[in-house]
Amino acid sequence: MKVEQIYTGCLAQGAYYIVSENEAAIIDPLREVKPYLDRLEKDNVSLKYIFETHFHADFVSGHLDLSKKTGAPIVYGPTANPEFEAIIAEDNQIFEIGKLKIKVLHTPGHTMESSTFLLIDENGIETAIFTGDTLFLGDVGRPDLAQKATSLTQEDLAGILYESLHSKIIPLDDNITVYPAHGAGSACGKNMQKETVDTLGNQKKSNYALNQPDKESFIREVLDGLTAPPKYFGMNVALNKGGYESLDLVMNKGLNPVSVKDFEAFAEETGALILDTRSPGEFHKGFIPNSINIGLKGDFAPWVGTLIIDVKHPILLVSDEGTEEETITRLSRVGFDNVLGYLKGSFEAWKNSGKETDEVKRISPSEFAEQFDGNSKVIDVRKLTEYSAEHIDNAYNKPLDGISDWVGSIDDSEHFFLHCAGGYRSMIAASILNAHGIRNFTEIEGGFNGIKKTEKFPISDFVCQSKTI
Known part of the structure; x- marks a missing residue:
């Protein structure tokens, strides 16, 4: 046995x-x-x-x-x-x-x-x-x-x-x-x-x-x-109960290399979401405007499901070369089968073609410590349980999974700092904020884990998370 x-x-x-x-x-x-x-x-x-x-x-x-x-x-x-x-x-x-x-x-x-x-x-x-x-x-x-x-x-x-x-x-x-x-x-x-x-x-x-x-x-x-x-x-329940397209067919359709010229046209014609699966550290340096970053090296599929929601929405990928098959496979695990193709040559091909690019301002925790004062606005996108356990005093808790509900309330005229626990979720949030035209913020590399190590911030008393559930 x-x-x-x-x-x-x-x-x-x-x-x-x-x-x-x-x-x-x-x-x-x-x-x-x-x-x-x-x-x-x-x-x-x-x-x-x-x-x-x-x-x-x-x-x-x-x-x-x-x-x-x-x-x-x-x-x-x-x-x-x-x-x-x-x-x-x-x-x-x-x-x-x-x-x-x-x-x-x-x-x-x-x-x-x-x-x-x-x-x-x-x-x-x-x-x-x-x-x-x-x-x-x-x-x-x-x-x-x-x-x-x-x-x-x-x-x-x-x-x-x-x-x-x-x-x-x-x-x-x-x-x-x-x-x-x-x-x-x-x-x-x-x-x-x-x-x-x-x-x-x-x-x-x-x-x-x-x-x-x-x-x-x-x-x-x-x-x-x-x-x-x-x-x-x-x-996902509907797919499991009613049936779905064979993964072989999904893979054949998605593994479609698209040139820079065709990628741009394809995005405009289909209304496809441009999903950039590179690491947050690479994404912040440069990306295609209005693309959303959900890094492959993380809780990729659950965050795709949580934030994109509609499994039928067309998707165009910007991925590290050689990771396209893994990306499509992991998308399929949560029912996102409508991948139209991926950018051939990844973001480097887009940048080298002279196309417009965007970036996210990212600073280290030590730089954050230097810039932070008592009047600084801080948005913490961790879960409520994480925030309740320990957080920067007076930081606003706006969990990433509810960003569609709170993004419209952000005042872009007032600068704010943005963080999560380690930088993965805050870069997702940063990309979504950018796509909504909100740019007056600075994201913190390493998140709350890095911020705590500076020992320069007023932090709430620690509460065991099991008690905050």
């Missing part, structure tokens, strides 16, 4: 590859399926089932492409209604993979079709649960995503989730291994641990959601502090 967790850090997502004898199963695969096909070939096994814990909101699953390439059926739990052929399992139905068995436990609450898959080894011992978004390490799945698809309130869904946990999961043996679909950094929960594997017994002791005295307390605590989900979530 082999159980492999295939964890993708930028999405904080775990897929699972299970092998027994000459058969395999894959749970919650990512959009690009070649890594799974390579594993199957290496192990000389056939894929028998593709299990989906639910209709994912934060990424596009690879279930359809994987099924087409292998012939393996897709399995959902009870009440799922996909718009393609799939096995809709009954509660407690058992599927066999070699000498192993996988038992379907219907655990609604995060969504109504959400299911947990219980792994039973060749000796009949229950050894692991693949919990999807029902149970995380340190948290449970947010119960507010499925409201639009039902007549239920988030309080109703939280109550249903409580019943699922207490009737299906908590009664299981403490020694069972918990394999969740997500870890820290995912927007599908609010309090997840950095670890990606644990025992159920430890979760029974340490997970706040499993230690509430009653259902009412559970509902209150699970809903407390939930921020609005990213707006692209609903579009």
Whole structure:
């Protein structure tokens, strides 16, 4: 028996590859399926089932492409209604993979079709649960995503989730291994641990959601502090439920090198967003006017989804040469399939052609310390929890994920300093501000982490972030 967790850090997502004898199963695969096909070939096994814990909101699953390439059926739990052929399992139905068995436990609450898959080894011992978004390490799945698809309130869904946990999961043996679909950094929960594997017994002791005295307390605590989900979530659910274009076709269309002349014309004709995926350090020195910077080396796909939102919006890429395929792949993971091409020769080709360029004024924390005075305006684009934990006194907190709501309120006649934690998010914000004609600001390299080291700023008292969630 082999159980492999295939964890993708930028999405904080775990897929699972299970092998027994000459058969395999894959749970919650990512959009690009070649890594799974390579594993199957290496192990000389056939894929028998593709299990989906639910209709994912934060990424596009690879279930359809994987099924087409292998012939393996897709399995959902009870009440799922996909718009393609799939096995809709009954509660407690058992599927066999070699000498192993996988038992379907219907655990609604995060969504109504959400299911947990219980792994039973060749000796009949229950050894692991693949919990999807029902149970995380340190948290449970947010119960507010499925409201639009039902007549239920988030309080109703939280109550249903409580019943699922207490009737299906908590009664299981403490020694069972918990394999969740997500870890820290995912927007599908609010309090997840950095670890990606644990025992159920430890979760029974340490997970706040499993230690509430009653259902009412559970509902209150699970809903407390939930921020609005990213707006692209609903579009990803629709793709996972209704189907999508093969990644092979998406890649063929997107890997289209475009000359400087054609790139400019293409952008004007199509209204495409120019997405610059170079590092913040390179972007600030020079970029195509009105382009948006979301660096590939970071939480790229989630920020694309959060800020661009419309998965169908046409995109033209400015990427470091050699990273185009990775960029298109990572965009596809969150459903952004409409990449029209990329700038051949990257930004250097644009600059060398004599075309107009723009830049962001960026200074070091020490330079910030020299320029800062008691009247300086500072905008901190970190999350509220980060800001609440510690911040520059009198700084304004305007989280990046809400920039579309606050960008119109910025007074460009008044200079301000802009920072995040390390410079990644503040450069995204800087590019968006520039695109809106707001230019009277200075971005701080290294963000709050660098600012603190100067020890020259009035900083609020530190508060542990776990207490601010």
